[in-house]
Amino acid sequence: MTTTVTPAAPGPAASPSGASRSVPRLRTPRRGHTAGRPRRSVLLTVLTGLVLLYSLVPLVWLLISATKTQEGLSRSFGLWFDGDFALWDNITETFTYADGVFTRWLLNTVLYVVVGAGGATFLAVLGGYALAKFDFPGRRAVLAVVIGAVAVPGTALAVPTFLMFSAMGLTNTPWAVIIPSLISPFGLYLMWVFAGEAIPTELLEAARIDGAGEVRTFFTVALPLLAPGIVTVSLFTMVATWNNYFLPLIMIKDPDWYPLTLGLNSWNAQAETAGGQPVFHLVVTGSLITIVPLVAAFLLLQKYWQSGLAAGSVKE
Structure with a gap:
Protein backbone atom coordinates (compact mmCIF):
# COMPACT_ATOMS: atom_id res chain seq x y z
CA MET A 1 0.00 0.00 0.00
CA THR A 2 1.36 3.36 -1.12
CA THR A 3 0.94 6.46 1.06
CA THR A 4 0.88 9.91 -0.57
CA VAL A 5 2.29 12.73 1.50
CA THR A 6 1.01 16.24 0.69
CA PRO A 7 3.67 18.90 1.23
CA ALA A 8 2.72 21.56 3.73
CA ALA A 9 2.21 25.13 2.60
CA PRO A 10 5.23 27.33 3.17
CA GLY A 11 4.88 29.28 6.34
CA PRO A 12 6.86 31.90 8.16
CA ALA A 13 10.43 31.09 8.97
CA ALA A 14 11.03 29.89 12.46
CA SER A 15 12.93 32.08 14.80
CA PRO A 16 15.98 30.80 16.62
CA SER A 17 13.84 30.30 19.68
CA GLY A 18 11.35 28.23 17.67
CA ALA A 19 8.53 30.82 17.66
CA SER A 20 7.18 31.93 14.35
CA ARG A 21 6.78 35.56 13.37
CA SER A 22 4.06 36.94 11.12
CA VAL A 23 5.17 38.77 7.99
CA PRO A 24 3.71 42.34 7.89
CA ARG A 25 1.48 43.14 4.94
CA LEU A 26 2.65 45.97 2.68
CA ARG A 27 0.22 48.64 1.59
CA THR A 28 -0.30 48.71 -2.17
CA PRO A 29 -0.25 52.20 -3.64
CA ARG A 30 -3.37 53.54 -5.29
CA ARG A 31 -3.44 53.56 -9.02
CA GLY A 32 -3.47 56.79 -10.95
CA HIS A 33 -1.60 58.88 -8.35
CA THR A 34 2.14 58.38 -8.58
CA ALA A 35 5.11 60.68 -8.73
CA GLY A 36 5.31 60.34 -12.49
CA ARG A 37 1.56 60.67 -13.05
CA PRO A 38 0.03 63.35 -10.82
CA ARG A 39 -3.66 63.42 -10.11
CA ARG A 40 -5.73 65.71 -12.29
CA SER A 41 -7.74 68.49 -10.73
CA VAL A 42 -10.77 69.84 -12.56
CA LEU A 43 -10.87 72.97 -10.39
CA LEU A 44 -7.22 73.74 -11.03
CA THR A 45 -7.72 73.24 -14.77
CA VAL A 46 -10.67 75.64 -14.80
CA LEU A 47 -8.78 78.28 -12.81
CA THR A 48 -5.76 77.97 -15.10
CA GLY A 49 -8.00 78.38 -18.12
CA LEU A 50 -9.55 81.52 -16.64
CA VAL A 51 -6.13 83.02 -15.93
CA LEU A 52 -5.00 82.16 -19.46
CA LEU A 53 -8.13 83.76 -20.90
CA TYR A 54 -7.63 86.85 -18.73
CA SER A 55 -4.05 87.16 -20.01
CA LEU A 56 -4.66 86.52 -23.70
CA VAL A 57 -7.85 88.53 -24.31
CA PRO A 58 -6.10 91.95 -23.96
CA LEU A 59 -3.33 90.81 -26.31
CA VAL A 60 -5.88 89.57 -28.86
CA TRP A 61 -7.77 92.86 -28.59
CA LEU A 62 -4.54 94.82 -29.07
CA LEU A 63 -3.52 92.79 -32.11
CA ILE A 64 -6.94 93.09 -33.75
CA SER A 65 -7.32 96.80 -32.95
CA ALA A 66 -3.91 97.56 -34.48
CA THR A 67 -5.31 96.48 -37.85
CA LYS A 68 -8.06 99.15 -37.80
CA THR A 69 -8.15 102.78 -38.82
CA GLN A 70 -9.18 105.61 -36.51
CA GLU A 71 -12.76 105.34 -37.76
CA GLY A 72 -12.71 101.55 -37.68
CA LEU A 73 -12.00 101.50 -33.94
CA SER A 74 -15.37 103.11 -33.21
CA ARG A 75 -17.54 101.38 -35.80
CA TRP A 80 -13.14 91.29 -34.46
CA PHE A 81 -11.60 92.82 -37.55
CA ASP A 82 -12.90 95.79 -39.49
CA GLY A 83 -13.44 95.88 -43.23
CA ASP A 84 -10.21 97.83 -43.81
CA PHE A 85 -6.97 96.04 -42.86
CA ALA A 86 -4.65 98.91 -42.01
CA LEU A 87 -1.91 97.29 -39.91
CA TRP A 88 0.99 98.16 -42.21
CA ASP A 89 -0.32 101.68 -42.80
CA ASN A 90 -0.66 102.18 -39.04
CA ILE A 91 2.91 100.99 -38.43
CA THR A 92 4.24 103.36 -41.08
CA GLU A 93 2.23 106.27 -39.73
CA THR A 94 3.34 105.51 -36.16
CA PHE A 95 7.01 105.92 -37.10
CA THR A 96 6.41 109.02 -39.26
CA TYR A 97 3.83 110.91 -37.18
CA ALA A 98 5.05 114.19 -35.62
CA ASP A 99 8.39 114.06 -37.47
CA GLY A 100 9.11 110.51 -36.33
CA VAL A 101 9.10 111.25 -32.60
CA PHE A 102 8.10 107.62 -31.88
CA THR A 103 11.54 106.50 -33.06
CA ARG A 104 13.14 108.95 -30.62
CA TRP A 105 11.02 107.57 -27.78
CA LEU A 106 11.95 104.03 -28.75
CA LEU A 107 15.67 104.86 -28.72
CA ASN A 108 15.29 106.59 -25.35
CA THR A 109 13.66 103.48 -23.91
CA VAL A 110 16.44 101.28 -25.30
CA LEU A 111 19.00 103.63 -23.71
CA TYR A 112 17.29 103.42 -20.32
CA VAL A 113 17.06 99.64 -20.55
CA VAL A 114 20.62 99.00 -21.73
CA VAL A 115 22.31 101.35 -19.24
CA GLY A 116 19.82 101.19 -16.36
CA ALA A 117 18.66 97.56 -16.45
CA GLY A 118 22.06 96.33 -17.62
CA GLY A 119 23.81 98.17 -14.81
CA ALA A 120 21.24 96.94 -12.28
CA THR A 121 21.85 93.35 -13.38
CA PHE A 122 25.63 93.71 -13.12
CA LEU A 123 25.43 95.27 -9.66
CA ALA A 124 22.97 92.61 -8.51
CA VAL A 125 25.32 89.86 -9.70
CA LEU A 126 28.29 91.38 -7.88
CA GLY A 127 26.34 92.04 -4.69
CA GLY A 128 24.58 88.67 -4.66
CA TYR A 129 27.85 86.81 -5.19
CA ALA A 130 29.56 88.74 -2.39
CA LEU A 131 26.69 88.19 0.06
CA ALA A 132 26.48 84.48 -0.73
CA LYS A 133 30.17 83.56 -0.72
CA PHE A 134 31.94 86.04 1.57
CA ASP A 135 31.66 86.48 5.31
CA PHE A 136 32.28 90.02 6.50
CA PRO A 137 31.22 92.22 9.42
CA GLY A 138 27.72 93.61 8.98
CA ARG A 139 26.63 90.91 6.54
CA ARG A 140 23.44 90.15 8.47
CA ALA A 141 22.55 93.83 8.58
CA VAL A 142 23.01 94.12 4.82
CA LEU A 143 20.77 91.10 4.27
CA ALA A 144 18.10 92.64 6.50
CA VAL A 145 18.27 95.92 4.57
CA VAL A 146 17.97 94.09 1.24
CA ILE A 147 14.96 92.08 2.37
CA GLY A 148 13.34 95.23 3.76
CA ALA A 149 14.00 97.14 0.53
CA VAL A 150 12.20 94.44 -1.46
CA ALA A 151 9.03 95.16 0.50
CA LEU A 182 20.51 100.86 -11.25
CA ILE A 183 19.17 99.74 -7.87
CA SER A 184 17.19 96.49 -7.86
CA PRO A 185 16.67 95.02 -4.37
CA ALA A 198 24.76 77.37 -7.87
CA ILE A 199 28.41 77.94 -6.90
CA PRO A 200 30.13 75.24 -4.82
CA THR A 201 32.46 76.69 -2.24
CA GLU A 202 34.97 73.90 -2.94
CA LEU A 203 35.26 75.08 -6.54
CA LEU A 204 36.17 78.59 -5.44
CA GLU A 205 38.72 77.25 -2.96
CA ALA A 206 40.31 75.11 -5.68
CA ALA A 207 40.66 78.17 -7.93
CA ARG A 208 42.27 80.15 -5.12
CA ILE A 209 44.69 77.32 -4.36
CA ASP A 210 45.70 77.32 -8.03
CA GLY A 211 46.67 80.97 -7.67
CA ALA A 212 43.68 82.72 -9.21
CA GLY A 213 42.75 86.08 -7.73
CA GLU A 214 39.24 87.03 -6.64
CA VAL A 215 38.49 88.95 -9.84
CA ARG A 216 39.70 86.14 -12.07
CA THR A 217 37.84 83.57 -9.97
CA PHE A 218 34.64 85.52 -10.31
CA PHE A 219 34.80 86.05 -14.08
CA THR A 220 36.19 82.63 -15.07
CA VAL A 221 34.63 80.29 -12.48
CA ALA A 222 31.59 81.90 -10.86
CA LEU A 223 30.14 83.94 -13.73
CA PRO A 224 29.47 80.99 -16.10
CA LEU A 225 27.65 79.16 -13.31
CA LEU A 226 25.47 82.23 -12.68
CA ALA A 227 24.22 82.45 -16.29
CA PRO A 228 20.62 81.28 -15.61
CA GLY A 229 20.30 83.66 -12.67
CA ILE A 230 21.77 86.54 -14.68
CA VAL A 231 19.22 85.99 -17.45
CA THR A 232 16.38 85.88 -14.93
CA VAL A 233 17.44 89.08 -13.18
CA SER A 234 18.07 90.87 -16.48
CA LEU A 235 14.58 89.99 -17.70
CA PHE A 236 12.97 91.30 -14.52
CA THR A 237 14.95 94.53 -14.56
CA MET A 238 14.43 94.98 -18.30
CA VAL A 239 10.65 94.64 -17.98
CA ALA A 240 10.58 97.00 -14.99
CA THR A 241 12.62 99.65 -16.82
CA TRP A 242 10.82 99.21 -20.16
CA ASN A 243 7.40 99.65 -18.52
CA ASN A 244 8.52 102.36 -16.10
CA TYR A 245 6.00 105.20 -16.12
CA PHE A 246 5.75 107.00 -12.79
CA LEU A 247 9.46 107.79 -12.37
CA PRO A 248 9.90 109.37 -15.85
CA LEU A 249 6.59 111.18 -15.35
CA ILE A 250 7.89 113.18 -12.40
CA MET A 251 11.51 113.42 -13.57
CA ILE A 252 11.26 114.37 -17.26
CA LYS A 253 9.38 117.30 -18.81
CA ASP A 254 11.16 117.46 -22.17
CA PRO A 255 9.28 115.30 -24.74
CA ASP A 256 12.57 114.57 -26.50
CA TRP A 257 13.62 112.44 -23.51
CA TYR A 258 10.30 110.65 -23.05
CA PRO A 259 10.28 106.85 -22.96
CA LEU A 260 7.61 104.97 -24.86
CA THR A 261 5.24 104.90 -21.90
CA LEU A 262 5.11 108.68 -21.55
CA GLY A 263 5.13 109.25 -25.30
CA LEU A 264 2.12 107.02 -25.95
CA ASN A 265 0.31 108.60 -23.02
CA SER A 266 0.87 112.06 -24.53
CA TRP A 267 -0.63 110.85 -27.82
CA ASN A 268 -3.57 109.41 -25.96
CA ALA A 269 -4.13 112.72 -24.15
CA GLN A 270 -4.34 114.66 -27.42
CA ALA A 271 -8.03 113.82 -27.73
CA GLU A 272 -8.74 115.61 -24.44
CA THR A 273 -6.96 118.86 -25.32
CA ALA A 274 -8.57 121.77 -27.15
CA GLY A 275 -7.96 121.40 -30.86
CA GLY A 276 -6.12 118.11 -30.38
CA GLN A 277 -6.30 115.39 -33.00
CA PRO A 278 -7.34 111.92 -31.75
CA VAL A 279 -4.80 109.30 -32.81
CA PHE A 280 -6.07 106.26 -30.92
CA HIS A 281 -5.10 103.97 -33.81
CA LEU A 282 -1.49 105.12 -33.44
CA VAL A 283 -1.61 104.62 -29.66
CA VAL A 284 -2.83 101.05 -30.14
CA THR A 285 -0.27 100.31 -32.85
CA GLY A 286 2.53 101.85 -30.81
CA SER A 287 1.51 99.74 -27.81
CA LEU A 288 1.69 96.62 -29.96
CA ILE A 289 5.16 97.58 -31.18
CA THR A 290 6.20 98.26 -27.59
CA ILE A 291 5.40 94.78 -26.29
CA VAL A 292 7.00 92.90 -29.20
CA PRO A 293 10.60 93.15 -27.81
CA LEU A 294 9.47 91.94 -24.38
CA VAL A 295 7.59 88.95 -25.78
CA ALA A 296 10.54 88.07 -28.01
CA ALA A 297 12.98 88.29 -25.09
CA PHE A 298 10.87 86.00 -22.90
CA LEU A 299 10.42 83.43 -25.68
CA LEU A 300 14.08 83.38 -26.69
CA LEU A 301 15.41 83.20 -23.11
CA GLN A 302 12.66 80.97 -21.71
CA LYS A 303 14.81 77.96 -20.84
CA TYR A 304 17.36 80.13 -19.00
CA TRP A 305 15.02 82.15 -16.80
CA GLN A 306 12.87 79.14 -15.92
CA SER A 307 15.91 77.23 -14.69
CA GLY A 308 17.00 80.33 -12.80
CA LEU A 309 13.69 80.57 -10.97
CA ALA A 310 13.78 76.87 -10.03
CA ALA A 311 17.33 76.96 -8.69
CA GLY A 312 17.51 76.14 -5.00
CA SER A 313 13.97 74.77 -4.82
CA VAL A 314 15.18 71.16 -4.27
CA LYS A 315 17.65 70.26 -1.57
CA GLU A 316 19.84 67.20 -1.96
Missing part, protein backbone atom coordinates in the same frame (compact mmCIF):
# COMPACT_ATOMS: atom_id res chain seq x y z
CA SER A 76 -16.48 97.75 -35.26
CA PHE A 77 -16.54 95.18 -32.47
CA GLY A 78 -13.42 95.21 -30.35
CA LEU A 79 -12.57 91.52 -30.72
CA VAL A 152 9.16 98.93 -0.16
CA PRO A 153 7.21 99.95 -3.31
CA GLY A 154 9.00 102.15 -5.81
CA THR A 155 6.27 104.80 -5.74
CA ALA A 156 6.99 105.45 -2.06
CA LEU A 157 10.52 106.53 -2.97
CA ALA A 158 9.60 108.56 -6.05
CA VAL A 159 9.05 111.91 -4.31
CA PRO A 160 12.20 111.75 -2.12
CA THR A 161 14.17 110.71 -5.21
CA PHE A 162 12.78 113.66 -7.15
CA LEU A 163 13.70 116.11 -4.39
CA MET A 164 17.23 114.72 -4.18
CA PHE A 165 17.79 114.82 -7.96
CA SER A 166 16.23 118.28 -8.16
CA ALA A 167 18.74 119.55 -5.60
CA MET A 168 21.56 118.09 -7.71
CA GLY A 169 20.16 119.58 -10.93
CA LEU A 170 19.68 116.21 -12.64
CA THR A 171 15.96 116.38 -13.31
CA ASN A 172 14.78 116.55 -16.92
CA THR A 173 17.88 114.56 -17.95
CA PRO A 174 18.33 110.86 -18.80
CA TRP A 175 20.33 110.38 -15.59
CA ALA A 176 17.19 111.02 -13.56
CA VAL A 177 15.80 107.75 -14.98
CA ILE A 178 19.00 105.74 -15.34
CA ILE A 179 20.50 106.19 -11.86
CA PRO A 180 17.41 105.04 -9.88
CA SER A 181 17.06 102.10 -12.27
CA PHE A 186 14.69 92.09 -5.73
CA GLY A 187 17.42 91.32 -8.28
CA LEU A 188 20.06 91.47 -5.56
CA TYR A 189 18.05 89.13 -3.35
CA LEU A 190 17.47 86.71 -6.22
CA MET A 191 21.16 86.61 -7.13
CA TRP A 192 22.12 86.13 -3.50
CA VAL A 193 19.89 83.04 -3.24
CA PHE A 194 20.96 81.72 -6.64
CA ALA A 195 24.70 82.19 -6.05
CA GLY A 196 24.47 80.38 -2.72
CA GLU A 197 23.11 77.26 -4.45
Whole structure:
Protein backbone atom coordinates (compact mmCIF):
# COMPACT_ATOMS: atom_id res chain seq x y z
CA MET A 1 0.00 0.00 0.00
CA THR A 2 1.36 3.36 -1.12
CA THR A 3 0.94 6.46 1.06
CA THR A 4 0.88 9.91 -0.57
CA VAL A 5 2.29 12.73 1.50
CA THR A 6 1.01 16.24 0.69
CA PRO A 7 3.67 18.90 1.23
CA ALA A 8 2.72 21.56 3.73
CA ALA A 9 2.21 25.13 2.60
CA PRO A 10 5.23 27.33 3.17
CA GLY A 11 4.88 29.28 6.34
CA PRO A 12 6.86 31.90 8.16
CA ALA A 13 10.43 31.09 8.97
CA ALA A 14 11.03 29.89 12.46
CA SER A 15 12.93 32.08 14.80
CA PRO A 16 15.98 30.80 16.62
CA SER A 17 13.84 30.30 19.68
CA GLY A 18 11.35 28.23 17.67
CA ALA A 19 8.53 30.82 17.66
CA SER A 20 7.18 31.93 14.35
CA ARG A 21 6.78 35.56 13.37
CA SER A 22 4.06 36.94 11.12
CA VAL A 23 5.17 38.77 7.99
CA PRO A 24 3.71 42.34 7.89
CA ARG A 25 1.48 43.14 4.94
CA LEU A 26 2.65 45.97 2.68
CA ARG A 27 0.22 48.64 1.59
CA THR A 28 -0.30 48.71 -2.17
CA PRO A 29 -0.25 52.20 -3.64
CA ARG A 30 -3.37 53.54 -5.29
CA ARG A 31 -3.44 53.56 -9.02
CA GLY A 32 -3.47 56.79 -10.95
CA HIS A 33 -1.60 58.88 -8.35
CA THR A 34 2.14 58.38 -8.58
CA ALA A 35 5.11 60.68 -8.73
CA GLY A 36 5.31 60.34 -12.49
CA ARG A 37 1.56 60.67 -13.05
CA PRO A 38 0.03 63.35 -10.82
CA ARG A 39 -3.66 63.42 -10.11
CA ARG A 40 -5.73 65.71 -12.29
CA SER A 41 -7.74 68.49 -10.73
CA VAL A 42 -10.77 69.84 -12.56
CA LEU A 43 -10.87 72.97 -10.39
CA LEU A 44 -7.22 73.74 -11.03
CA THR A 45 -7.72 73.24 -14.77
CA VAL A 46 -10.67 75.64 -14.80
CA LEU A 47 -8.78 78.28 -12.81
CA THR A 48 -5.76 77.97 -15.10
CA GLY A 49 -8.00 78.38 -18.12
CA LEU A 50 -9.55 81.52 -16.64
CA VAL A 51 -6.13 83.02 -15.93
CA LEU A 52 -5.00 82.16 -19.46
CA LEU A 53 -8.13 83.76 -20.90
CA TYR A 54 -7.63 86.85 -18.73
CA SER A 55 -4.05 87.16 -20.01
CA LEU A 56 -4.66 86.52 -23.70
CA VAL A 57 -7.85 88.53 -24.31
CA PRO A 58 -6.10 91.95 -23.96
CA LEU A 59 -3.33 90.81 -26.31
CA VAL A 60 -5.88 89.57 -28.86
CA TRP A 61 -7.77 92.86 -28.59
CA LEU A 62 -4.54 94.82 -29.07
CA LEU A 63 -3.52 92.79 -32.11
CA ILE A 64 -6.94 93.09 -33.75
CA SER A 65 -7.32 96.80 -32.95
CA ALA A 66 -3.91 97.56 -34.48
CA THR A 67 -5.31 96.48 -37.85
CA LYS A 68 -8.06 99.15 -37.80
CA THR A 69 -8.15 102.78 -38.82
CA GLN A 70 -9.18 105.61 -36.51
CA GLU A 71 -12.76 105.34 -37.76
CA GLY A 72 -12.71 101.55 -37.68
CA LEU A 73 -12.00 101.50 -33.94
CA SER A 74 -15.37 103.11 -33.21
CA ARG A 75 -17.54 101.38 -35.80
CA SER A 76 -16.48 97.75 -35.26
CA PHE A 77 -16.54 95.18 -32.47
CA GLY A 78 -13.42 95.21 -30.35
CA LEU A 79 -12.57 91.52 -30.72
CA TRP A 80 -13.14 91.29 -34.46
CA PHE A 81 -11.60 92.82 -37.55
CA ASP A 82 -12.90 95.79 -39.49
CA GLY A 83 -13.44 95.88 -43.23
CA ASP A 84 -10.21 97.83 -43.81
CA PHE A 85 -6.97 96.04 -42.86
CA ALA A 86 -4.65 98.91 -42.01
CA LEU A 87 -1.91 97.29 -39.91
CA TRP A 88 0.99 98.16 -42.21
CA ASP A 89 -0.32 101.68 -42.80
CA ASN A 90 -0.66 102.18 -39.04
CA ILE A 91 2.91 100.99 -38.43
CA THR A 92 4.24 103.36 -41.08
CA GLU A 93 2.23 106.27 -39.73
CA THR A 94 3.34 105.51 -36.16
CA PHE A 95 7.01 105.92 -37.10
CA THR A 96 6.41 109.02 -39.26
CA TYR A 97 3.83 110.91 -37.18
CA ALA A 98 5.05 114.19 -35.62
CA ASP A 99 8.39 114.06 -37.47
CA GLY A 100 9.11 110.51 -36.33
CA VAL A 101 9.10 111.25 -32.60
CA PHE A 102 8.10 107.62 -31.88
CA THR A 103 11.54 106.50 -33.06
CA ARG A 104 13.14 108.95 -30.62
CA TRP A 105 11.02 107.57 -27.78
CA LEU A 106 11.95 104.03 -28.75
CA LEU A 107 15.67 104.86 -28.72
CA ASN A 108 15.29 106.59 -25.35
CA THR A 109 13.66 103.48 -23.91
CA VAL A 110 16.44 101.28 -25.30
CA LEU A 111 19.00 103.63 -23.71
CA TYR A 112 17.29 103.42 -20.32
CA VAL A 113 17.06 99.64 -20.55
CA VAL A 114 20.62 99.00 -21.73
CA VAL A 115 22.31 101.35 -19.24
CA GLY A 116 19.82 101.19 -16.36
CA ALA A 117 18.66 97.56 -16.45
CA GLY A 118 22.06 96.33 -17.62
CA GLY A 119 23.81 98.17 -14.81
CA ALA A 120 21.24 96.94 -12.28
CA THR A 121 21.85 93.35 -13.38
CA PHE A 122 25.63 93.71 -13.12
CA LEU A 123 25.43 95.27 -9.66
CA ALA A 124 22.97 92.61 -8.51
CA VAL A 125 25.32 89.86 -9.70
CA LEU A 126 28.29 91.38 -7.88
CA GLY A 127 26.34 92.04 -4.69
CA GLY A 128 24.58 88.67 -4.66
CA TYR A 129 27.85 86.81 -5.19
CA ALA A 130 29.56 88.74 -2.39
CA LEU A 131 26.69 88.19 0.06
CA ALA A 132 26.48 84.48 -0.73
CA LYS A 133 30.17 83.56 -0.72
CA PHE A 134 31.94 86.04 1.57
CA ASP A 135 31.66 86.48 5.31
CA PHE A 136 32.28 90.02 6.50
CA PRO A 137 31.22 92.22 9.42
CA GLY A 138 27.72 93.61 8.98
CA ARG A 139 26.63 90.91 6.54
CA ARG A 140 23.44 90.15 8.47
CA ALA A 141 22.55 93.83 8.58
CA VAL A 142 23.01 94.12 4.82
CA LEU A 143 20.77 91.10 4.27
CA ALA A 144 18.10 92.64 6.50
CA VAL A 145 18.27 95.92 4.57
CA VAL A 146 17.97 94.09 1.24
CA ILE A 147 14.96 92.08 2.37
CA GLY A 148 13.34 95.23 3.76
CA ALA A 149 14.00 97.14 0.53
CA VAL A 150 12.20 94.44 -1.46
CA ALA A 151 9.03 95.16 0.50
CA VAL A 152 9.16 98.93 -0.16
CA PRO A 153 7.21 99.95 -3.31
CA GLY A 154 9.00 102.15 -5.81
CA THR A 155 6.27 104.80 -5.74
CA ALA A 156 6.99 105.45 -2.06
CA LEU A 157 10.52 106.53 -2.97
CA ALA A 158 9.60 108.56 -6.05
CA VAL A 159 9.05 111.91 -4.31
CA PRO A 160 12.20 111.75 -2.12
CA THR A 161 14.17 110.71 -5.21
CA PHE A 162 12.78 113.66 -7.15
CA LEU A 163 13.70 116.11 -4.39
CA MET A 164 17.23 114.72 -4.18
CA PHE A 165 17.79 114.82 -7.96
CA SER A 166 16.23 118.28 -8.16
CA ALA A 167 18.74 119.55 -5.60
CA MET A 168 21.56 118.09 -7.71
CA GLY A 169 20.16 119.58 -10.93
CA LEU A 170 19.68 116.21 -12.64
CA THR A 171 15.96 116.38 -13.31
CA ASN A 172 14.78 116.55 -16.92
CA THR A 173 17.88 114.56 -17.95
CA PRO A 174 18.33 110.86 -18.80
CA TRP A 175 20.33 110.38 -15.59
CA ALA A 176 17.19 111.02 -13.56
CA VAL A 177 15.80 107.75 -14.98
CA ILE A 178 19.00 105.74 -15.34
CA ILE A 179 20.50 106.19 -11.86
CA PRO A 180 17.41 105.04 -9.88
CA SER A 181 17.06 102.10 -12.27
CA LEU A 182 20.51 100.86 -11.25
CA ILE A 183 19.17 99.74 -7.87
CA SER A 184 17.19 96.49 -7.86
CA PRO A 185 16.67 95.02 -4.37
CA PHE A 186 14.69 92.09 -5.73
CA GLY A 187 17.42 91.32 -8.28
CA LEU A 188 20.06 91.47 -5.56
CA TYR A 189 18.05 89.13 -3.35
CA LEU A 190 17.47 86.71 -6.22
CA MET A 191 21.16 86.61 -7.13
CA TRP A 192 22.12 86.13 -3.50
CA VAL A 193 19.89 83.04 -3.24
CA PHE A 194 20.96 81.72 -6.64
CA ALA A 195 24.70 82.19 -6.05
CA GLY A 196 24.47 80.38 -2.72
CA GLU A 197 23.11 77.26 -4.45
CA ALA A 198 24.76 77.37 -7.87
CA ILE A 199 28.41 77.94 -6.90
CA PRO A 200 30.13 75.24 -4.82
CA THR A 201 32.46 76.69 -2.24
CA GLU A 202 34.97 73.90 -2.94
CA LEU A 203 35.26 75.08 -6.54
CA LEU A 204 36.17 78.59 -5.44
CA GLU A 205 38.72 77.25 -2.96
CA ALA A 206 40.31 75.11 -5.68
CA ALA A 207 40.66 78.17 -7.93
CA ARG A 208 42.27 80.15 -5.12
CA ILE A 209 44.69 77.32 -4.36
CA ASP A 210 45.70 77.32 -8.03
CA GLY A 211 46.67 80.97 -7.67
CA ALA A 212 43.68 82.72 -9.21
CA GLY A 213 42.75 86.08 -7.73
CA GLU A 214 39.24 87.03 -6.64
CA VAL A 215 38.49 88.95 -9.84
CA ARG A 216 39.70 86.14 -12.07
CA THR A 217 37.84 83.57 -9.97
CA PHE A 218 34.64 85.52 -10.31
CA PHE A 219 34.80 86.05 -14.08
CA THR A 220 36.19 82.63 -15.07
CA VAL A 221 34.63 80.29 -12.48
CA ALA A 222 31.59 81.90 -10.86
CA LEU A 223 30.14 83.94 -13.73
CA PRO A 224 29.47 80.99 -16.10
CA LEU A 225 27.65 79.16 -13.31
CA LEU A 226 25.47 82.23 -12.68
CA ALA A 227 24.22 82.45 -16.29
CA PRO A 228 20.62 81.28 -15.61
CA GLY A 229 20.30 83.66 -12.67
CA ILE A 230 21.77 86.54 -14.68
CA VAL A 231 19.22 85.99 -17.45
CA THR A 232 16.38 85.88 -14.93
CA VAL A 233 17.44 89.08 -13.18
CA SER A 234 18.07 90.87 -16.48
CA LEU A 235 14.58 89.99 -17.70
CA PHE A 236 12.97 91.30 -14.52
CA THR A 237 14.95 94.53 -14.56
CA MET A 238 14.43 94.98 -18.30
CA VAL A 239 10.65 94.64 -17.98
CA ALA A 240 10.58 97.00 -14.99
CA THR A 241 12.62 99.65 -16.82
CA TRP A 242 10.82 99.21 -20.16
CA ASN A 243 7.40 99.65 -18.52
CA ASN A 244 8.52 102.36 -16.10
CA TYR A 245 6.00 105.20 -16.12
CA PHE A 246 5.75 107.00 -12.79
CA LEU A 247 9.46 107.79 -12.37
CA PRO A 248 9.90 109.37 -15.85
CA LEU A 249 6.59 111.18 -15.35
CA ILE A 250 7.89 113.18 -12.40
CA MET A 251 11.51 113.42 -13.57
CA ILE A 252 11.26 114.37 -17.26
CA LYS A 253 9.38 117.30 -18.81
CA ASP A 254 11.16 117.46 -22.17
CA PRO A 255 9.28 115.30 -24.74
CA ASP A 256 12.57 114.57 -26.50
CA TRP A 257 13.62 112.44 -23.51
CA TYR A 258 10.30 110.65 -23.05
CA PRO A 259 10.28 106.85 -22.96
CA LEU A 260 7.61 104.97 -24.86
CA THR A 261 5.24 104.90 -21.90
CA LEU A 262 5.11 108.68 -21.55
CA GLY A 263 5.13 109.25 -25.30
CA LEU A 264 2.12 107.02 -25.95
CA ASN A 265 0.31 108.60 -23.02
CA SER A 266 0.87 112.06 -24.53
CA TRP A 267 -0.63 110.85 -27.82
CA ASN A 268 -3.57 109.41 -25.96
CA ALA A 269 -4.13 112.72 -24.15
CA GLN A 270 -4.34 114.66 -27.42
CA ALA A 271 -8.03 113.82 -27.73
CA GLU A 272 -8.74 115.61 -24.44
CA THR A 273 -6.96 118.86 -25.32
CA ALA A 274 -8.57 121.77 -27.15
CA GLY A 275 -7.96 121.40 -30.86
CA GLY A 276 -6.12 118.11 -30.38
CA GLN A 277 -6.30 115.39 -33.00
CA PRO A 278 -7.34 111.92 -31.75
CA VAL A 279 -4.80 109.30 -32.81
CA PHE A 280 -6.07 106.26 -30.92
CA HIS A 281 -5.10 103.97 -33.81
CA LEU A 282 -1.49 105.12 -33.44
CA VAL A 283 -1.61 104.62 -29.66
CA VAL A 284 -2.83 101.05 -30.14
CA THR A 285 -0.27 100.31 -32.85
CA GLY A 286 2.53 101.85 -30.81
CA SER A 287 1.51 99.74 -27.81
CA LEU A 288 1.69 96.62 -29.96
CA ILE A 289 5.16 97.58 -31.18
CA THR A 290 6.20 98.26 -27.59
CA ILE A 291 5.40 94.78 -26.29
CA VAL A 292 7.00 92.90 -29.20
CA PRO A 293 10.60 93.15 -27.81
CA LEU A 294 9.47 91.94 -24.38
CA VAL A 295 7.59 88.95 -25.78
CA ALA A 296 10.54 88.07 -28.01
CA ALA A 297 12.98 88.29 -25.09
CA PHE A 298 10.87 86.00 -22.90
CA LEU A 299 10.42 83.43 -25.68
CA LEU A 300 14.08 83.38 -26.69
CA LEU A 301 15.41 83.20 -23.11
CA GLN A 302 12.66 80.97 -21.71
CA LYS A 303 14.81 77.96 -20.84
CA TYR A 304 17.36 80.13 -19.00
CA TRP A 305 15.02 82.15 -16.80
CA GLN A 306 12.87 79.14 -15.92
CA SER A 307 15.91 77.23 -14.69
CA GLY A 308 17.00 80.33 -12.80
CA LEU A 309 13.69 80.57 -10.97
CA ALA A 310 13.78 76.87 -10.03
CA ALA A 311 17.33 76.96 -8.69
CA GLY A 312 17.51 76.14 -5.00
CA SER A 313 13.97 74.77 -4.82
CA VAL A 314 15.18 71.16 -4.27
CA LYS A 315 17.65 70.26 -1.57
CA GLU A 316 19.84 67.20 -1.96
